[in-house]
Amino acid sequence: MKIYSAGQIRNWDSFTVQNEGITSLQLMESAAQACTSWLESRFGIHKKYCILCGPGNNGGDGLAIARLLRFRGAEVTVCAEMRTLFKTPDALTNWKEIQQVPSIDCIDLKEFSEIVPAGDVIYIDALFGSGFKDQISGVYKEAVLHLNTFDNIKVSIDIPSGLSADSLAVEGSAILRADHTLTFQSLKKSFLHPETGIFCGKIHILDIGLSMAFDEPANDFAIDKTFIGQRYNKRNDFSHKGSFGKSLIVAGSYGKMGAAVLAVRAALKTGSGITVAASPTSGYNIMQTSCPEAMFESAGENHLTSIPGGEEMAVGIGPGLGTHSETAAALANFLQNRREAIVLDADALNILAASPELLRAVPPGSIITPHPKEFERLFGKSADSFAKLKLARQQASDLNIYFVLKDHNTQVVTPEGNVYYNTTGNAGMAKGGSGDVLLGIITALVAQKYGPEDAALLGVWLHGRAGDLAAKKHSQEAMLATDLIDEIGTVFLSLAEGV
Ligand SMILES: NC(=O)C1=CN([C@@H]2O[C@H](COP(=O)(O)OP(=O)(O)OC[C@H]3O[C@@H](n4cnc5c(N)ncnc54)[C@H](O)[C@@H]3O)[C@@H](O)[C@H]2O)[C@@H](O)CC1
Numbered sequence: 212m213k214i215y216s217a218g219q220i221r222n223w224d225s226f227t228v229q230n231e232g233i234t235s236l237q238l239m240e241s242a243a244q245a246c247t248s249w250l251e252s253r254f255g256i257h258k259k260y261c262i263l264c265g266p267g268n269n270g271g272d273g274l275a276i277a278r279l280l281r282f283r284g285a286e287v288t289v290c291a292e293m294r295t296l297f298k299t300p301d302a303l304t305n306w307k308e309i310q311q312v313p314s315i316d317c318i319d320l321k322e323f324s325e326i327v328p329a330g331d332v333i334y335i336d337a338l339f340g341s342g343f344k345d346q347i348s349g350v351y352k353e354a355v356l357h358l359n360t361f362d363n364i365k366v367s368i369d370i371p372s373g374l375s376a377d378s379l380a381v382e383g384s385a386i387l388r389a390d391h392t393l394t395f396q397s398l399k400k401s402f403l404h405p406e407t408g409i410f411c412g413k414i415h416i417l418d419i420g421l422s423m424a425f426d427e428p429a430n431d432f433a434i435d436k437t438f439i440g441q442r443y444n445k446r447n448d449f450s451h452k453g454s455f456g457k458s459l460i461v462a463g464s465y466g467k468m469g470a471a472v473l474a475v476r477a478a479l480k481t482g483s484g485i486t487v488a489a490s491p492t493s494g495y496n497i498m499q500t501s502c503p504e505a506m507f508e509s510a511g512e513n514h515l516t517s518i519p520g521g522e523e524m525a526v527g528i529g530p531g532l533g534t535h536s537e538t539a540a541a542l543a544n545f546l547q548n549r550r551e552a553i554v555l556d557a558d559a560l561n562i563l564a565a566s567p568e569l570l571r572a573v574p575p576g577s578i579i580t581p582h583p584k585e586f587e588r589l590f591g592k593s594a595d596s597f598a599k600l601k602l603a604r605q606q607a608s609d610l611n612i613y614f615v616l617k618d619h620n621t622q623v624v625t626p627e628g629n630v631y632y633n634t635t636g637n638a639g640m641a642k643g644g645s646g647d648v649l650l651g652i653i654t655a656l657v658a659q660k661y662g663p664e665d666a667a668l669l670g671v672w673l674h675g676r677a678g679d680l681a682a683k684k685h686s687q688e689a690m691l692a693t694d695l696i697d698e699i700g701t702v703f704l705s706l707a708e709g710v
């Protein structure tokens with residue numbers, strides 16, 4: 212799914228009006244109908260709603276929702292700024308329609324800050340949507356700050372008011388903290404960053420009938436199921452283990468063999484034809500017992516002192532490696548001699564951070580998977596997640612490598628400057644071991660001849676989806692990286708069935 216800017220969303224609305232034989236008023240009605248149906252299916256009928264309406268078309272949506280809910284038997288109060296009222300023709304039309312509907316209470320927004328919340332009222336935020344700029348002030352600000360103190364359910368229409376679609380909010384500005392955001396047609400960039408996404412609650416994408424023929428270039432994308440379905444290659448019946456390539460997982464040191472085991476098991480479960488663990492001899496028994504399907508190559512006594520060439524193999528390096536000077540020297544030597552793309556994580560990245568000149572030796576097309584601290588060690592501190600992404604784009608292009616920036620919505624950054632936000636995964640995955648599993652998954656996909664971009668995209672999605680299934684079964688608190696590996700098969704089954 213492409214992620215469009217606020218300006219492109221406006222173009223999308225206009226394109227639909229011009230090409231689909233529909234008026235902008237009908238589009239507003241369609242948006243309101245989609246919201247009303249969602250509200251009824253979620254909360255049931257005959258509920259009490261208070262709908263805060265702003266001056267533009269987001270407010271117009273709120274008015275149309277008020278009318279539709281009232282017609283279906285709900286008790287509805289509308290709060291709007293009576294002094295300036297509505298600024299767009301469609302919002303004004305809906306304001307006039309509201310006057311014809313009996314028993315909708317209308318109150319001035321300036322009185323809202325006096326309101327004491329009633330326990331059973333659901334509050335709808337239709338103050339500002341994609342046309343919002345800068346920061347909220349005056350009565351709107353007071354209303355948002357007051358509403359934020361309520362424990363009632365709060366549903367934002369399209370975008371939580373005070374949040375802009377594609378940038379960081381002005382520091383200290385008022386933003387509505389929603390429990391649910393009903394957004395139209397596609398995700399907005401700000402929903403996917405931690406500083407701004409926190410205001411959205413649970414996000415629901417509603418189809419309001421915007422034209423599917425609309426297509427503008429974009430650099431930001433969300434990795435969703437359709438997207439993955441297009442990139443996943445089903446296995447051919449006439450294949451043998453050699454068809455699925457060989458993975459070499461370079462991992463482990465004395466006391467950190469668990470990380471190596473997790474990466475190797477994840478590679479095996481992701482379909483690597485042949486998997487070899489290159490680990491220190493002290494980890495031999497652990498690896499051979501935990502992963503009988505893998506081969507073992509000894510590469511040191513208690514820590515790695517050499518890294519095998521891994522010719523014709525997909526190579527993933529890092530989990531549990533430690534940063535011993537001999538291991539660092541082995542990695543430097545390996546990088547000087549390796550031409551094909553590799554996958555790097557964890558201690559491999561810490562070694563690079565200590566010797567940044569080595570970054571230039573990372574083969575083009577490689578994938579590196581830093582968590583926020585590892586990225587900071589490599590490239591310095593960024594002011595916020597938008598600035599960090601900008602820096603990652605620049606570095607990916609300079610170094611000609613792919614980044615997998617592990618976070619709430621993990622981002623894959625390509626050397627061409629595209630950013631793909633992952634939409635699977637949960638907070639239960641913020642645990643030791645989860646990154647080791649990701650390295651194993653991505654390495655196995657590279658072994659199976661997925662290009663680096665597809666391997667990274669499919670890898671993060673699969674990892675997150677397996678994590679979601681593990682959380683469902685065991686809870687976010689109790690789920691372990693091992694549980695995540697156990698769910699990889701279920702994710703492949705659903706992919707093969709096309710769901
Ligand atoms: N254009 C269309 O065809 C459709 C638009 N839709 C709705 O319309 C919204 C976009 O509507 P608009 O473009 O009218 O924009 P909004 O309703 O998001 O807000 C714009 C209005 O708020 C004012 N405003 C902006 N920033 C402000 C600030 N900081 N303080 C005070 N006032 C501020 C603007 O002057 C303008 O009057 C979408 O989010 C969606 O909810 C939907 O009805 C679907 C169809």
Ligand SMILES: [K+]
Nearest residue numbers: 336339368370
């Ligand atoms: K809103």
